[in-house]
Amino acid sequence: MKEIEISAVILMLIGVILSWVKGQEIGMWPCGIGLFLFLIVFLYKACHWKEYERDNKQYIIIIMICIFILLLQMIKAI
Numbered sequence: 001m002k003e004i005e006i007s008a009v010i011l012m013l014i015g016v017i018l019s020w021v022k023g024q025e026i027g028m029w030p031c032g033i034g035l036f037l038f039l040i041v042f043l044y045k046a047c048h049w050k051e052y053e054r055d056n057k058q059y060i061i062i063i064m065i066c067i068f069i070l071l072l073q074m075i076k077a078i
Contacts, residue, residue, distance in 0.1 A: 001041055008037035012066060019073055028073050035066050 011034030019027025042059045045052035 001044065004037055005041045008034045008041065010034070011037065016069070028070070031066070031070055031073070035063070035070060038063060038066070 011030045013034075015027045015029065015031025015034060017027070018030060021027075038059070042056070042063060045056055045059065049056060
């Protein structure tokens with residue numbers, strides 16, 4: 001689980017950096033894939049809420065922020 005979580009964060013960072021340097025169309029894909037991986041980890045931990053309660057509360061905030069950033073990138077691309 002930890003490896004998937006770290007991969008998701010790295011992909012989201014790469015996506016944000018690429019969108020600043022190369023353009024939103026290029027940066028949107030790694031950020032979206034990272035967000036999807038992060039969502040998979042969140043869903044697994046949500047099914048085991050008692051074990052990962054603290055992590056889940058943090059993930060909810062992080063996922064909401066990432067979705068907002070991704071939507072802003074998609075709107076700018078239009």
